[in-house]
Amino acid sequence: MSTLRSRPNLSDIAAALGVSVATVSNAMSGKGRVSTELIEKIRKTAAEIGYIPSFPGKALRTGRSGVLGLVLADIVHPLFPQIAQAVEFAAANCGYGVLIADSRGDTATQADAINRLLERGADGLVVVPRRGTRIGDIGRPVVVIDSPSTPGNTVAADHWNGGQQIARHLLSHGHRRFVIIGGSSTSNVQNDRVGGIRSSLPTDAASEVIWIEGIEQSKAKGCDLDLAAKARQGFTAFCAVSDLHALRALMELQRGGVAVPEEASVTGFDDLIWSPVVTPGLTTMRMDMATIAEIAIARLIDAIEAEGRGPDDDVASSEIHSSNISHDISAADVSSVPMQLVVRQSSGRAPVHQRSIQEE
Amino acid sequence: MSTLRSRPNLSDIAAALGVSVATVSNAMSGKGRVSTELIEKIRKTAAEIGYIPSFPGKALRTGRSGVLGLVLADIVHPLFPQIAQAVEFAAANCGYGVLIADSRGDTATQADAINRLLERGADGLVVVPRRGTRIGDIGRPVVVIDSPSTPGNTVAADHWNGGQQIARHLLSHGHRRFVIIGGSSTSNVQNDRVGGIRSSLPTDAASEVIWIEGIEQSKAKGCDLDLAAKARQGFTAFCAVSDLHALRALMELQRGGVAVPEEASVTGFDDLIWSPVVTPGLTTMRMDMATIAEIAIARLIDAIEAEGRGPDDDVASSEIHSSNISHDISAADVSSVPMQLVVRQSSGRAPVHQRSIQEE
DNA sequence: CTGTTTTGATTAACCGTTTAATCACCTAGC
DNA sequence: GCTAGGTGATTAAACGGTTAATCAAAACAG
Secondary structure (H helix, E strand, O other): OOOOOOOOOHHHHHHHHOOOHHHHHHHHHOOOOOOHHHHHHHHHHHHHOOOOOOHHHHHHHHOOOOEEEEEEOOOOOOOHHHHHHHHHHHHHHOOOEEEEEEOOOOHHHHHHHHHHHHHOOOOEEEEEOOOOOOOOOOOOOEEEEOOOOOOOOEEEEOHHHHHHHHHHHHHHOOOOEEEEEEOOOOOHHHHHHHHHHHHHOOOOOEEEEEEHHHHHHHOOOOOOOOHHHHHHOOOOEEEEOOHHHHHHHHHHHHHOOOOOOOOOEEEOOOOOOOOOOOOOOOEEEEOOHHHHHHHHHHHHHHHHHHHHOOOOOOOOOOOOOOOOOOOOOOOOOEEEEOOEEEOOOOOOOOOOHHHHHHHO | OOOOOOOOOHHHHHHHHOOOHHHHHHHHHOOOOOOHHHHHHHHHHHHHOOOOOOHHHHHHHHOOOOEEEEEEOOOOOOOHHHHHHHHHHHHHHOOOEEEEEEOOOOHHHHHHHHHHHHHOOOOEEEEEOOOOOOOOOOOOOEEEEOOOOOOOOEEEEOHHHHHHHHHHHHHHOOOOEEEEEEOOOOOHHHHHHHHHHHHHOOOOOEEEEEEHHHHHHHOOOOOOOOHHHHHHOOOOEEEEOOHHHHHHHHHHHHHOOOOOOOOOEEEOOOOOOOOOOOOOOOEEEEOOHHHHHHHHHHHHHHHHHHHHOOOOOOOOOOOOOOOOOOOOOOOOOEEEEOOEEEOOOOOOOOOOHHHHHHHO
16 A cells, blocks of 8 residues: 555555564564564565654654753853753764754743643753743653752752862962952852852962952943953952853953963853864863763653653662652752863963062 | 543543534634534633643644754854754744754764654754755755855855945945955855955955965964964954954954054954954844744745645646656745844954055 | 535544554473 | 463554544525
8 A cells, every 4th residue: 555655664564574563563672572583574674665663653652752852041052052962962872852942031931942842742851941940840851951059850060160170270370369250140050160169269369259240230231340450459360150251351351451371361161162262262161061961861761761650660669759749750869060171371370470469 | 531641632622522523623723614613612621621732643644743853064053052043933933843953063974863853754854054065855845054055945144245244344444455264265155255255345455365274274273373464564354254263363463462443353254142242342244043044944834835735736836847756846046134234343444554555 | 395505513544653462373291 | 182381473452633525404596
């Protein structure tokens, strides 16, 4: 029947070999009882006629779409390419597709976006939330990326430790007076990074935190942050918690006649795409997005597969306090993936005159 | 039967009202013949019990998944967030989902990525191709974004005209000696932009094109482009065909003691996320991604829907030379969407001393 | 009052796959 | 020789929605 028109299906294979569809299905999935030689033959003819399993068919029967939803809630997140690429790669490796939904920075739209994905039958969701947003129970497995302070099942870079690493790097180069530059004080990620930096400073070091959003509210958007003045006051290390802010600092200092890295060091976070090409190349902390995505996807798929069977099954799970009602991702915890220091030309040894200032 | 367990389906509604599933289906889709009051009742109970149509079910029957594939072939394309967001938005507005696949810059993987999407049942593909790559016939509707010189069904920004606009902007500010900075001479997009710029220069203007990739091959990666020297030779306009290169030029000039925009103007392309925040803010050409995506998606969906019926049907299409074999997107042509000039602080009036140099 | 059309709804097949239940057959045990 | 058990395959019923074909009743024309 279905000779020319549509793509080959199980019954085409069955017909070609004179066996039943069920047998073919069993042979392909390795589930039922099929003789080894028949399996071999079926595999062969399947390949010959170019059989491709139908996802809708499978989805309809099993209730699993084989698709994960990726919800991007932050406007045009500069890390999006990295995240999307890593998530898609990890998912594809596990045989899953990735459906995207962007909520364009609007918190209200975030719910819509999530719903769109659920209606489409996404088996689980990866959410990169808008800051401050919490993801409620949506009746399907969810994993959150990027803000470790978020409650729930979260995978994130170890931002705190990242802050510590960058601080230690600068300390080891003799810096003692730090300006820490953040965007918004409401961001969990940024607070973690700032906290990590400050926690690593010894008692003989001084630091000052600048929140750009705050300054821009009192002054103008894109206004001067008076960093050159800070440099003249003796600050030598300018740690931004994002490459975006680091770039801004870098340019402001250079325009203000402060040479980088000779007179001041500038560091960032995230290793964005252009960070290597600016002059001087930006010293920054890179998140291991591949690992983060891998862990996130692995967890998600675990949860999805655990969902099918009840609270207990063949896995001989050890003494679960089976709370039948709550979706038992109750082992929800936070995974932290270490960040990696990338040293480029924007950071260097603190200028000698610093000591004198510091001792004044 | 299916009371508590799974989500409600058509037969639940049918059972609740004592009608047949077919009637309910007709009522929801508005296809068959159903009395207006019954439609009303069905809609109401559907909403009450929280009915959500099953995509797999529909897909299985109709052969349409309601999903488009977005193939990103260029490594970590800086425009990706813009593209993805616009495409997703446009697709969602038409009731389609977007499945992504990244080929991580590898040309070979691009075919894999496309296949993954097709196997998953994507109804059509939006491809942002790696430069130079051609997309062969894949048996489903395809639309290509971003390189107007690519043969086939393409939607792109009018890069050539963008080049003309930026050139006119600089000319009107008195600039006469141009350095045009490109990345790779193999890129269609970049060549279009360069061509647009040069085509607009009057005979009394001088221009020189620099391809960064070429320079870096003979020198080192991230090496100096000697732009400050060019400025001293009397060049006042530095037109990069990407904000990435513009940023690099901007920093190099500033480091070399050339004030921007007082002594030289720098312009870019694409209005990337950080372009407003650098100092001085970058004058650049923005592509209207929303419109591009809208057109691309509209075309794709047209092609998908036309695919179902034969070469002719109810649409009374005028005299088609029905070539039954080729997938009849044969009306394949190129749409160009105008670019928009964004003037910021990095461009300004040409310094006066230029005239003297020019007249020497 | 009869024959035809229109309207509103039903029936049943189908899309491609999975899976529990069943069955025919062969081997072994006593 | 008859039964119990195992093996390799088949049957048939879903999963949820669409749609062509059918049908009963009502509306209408003559």
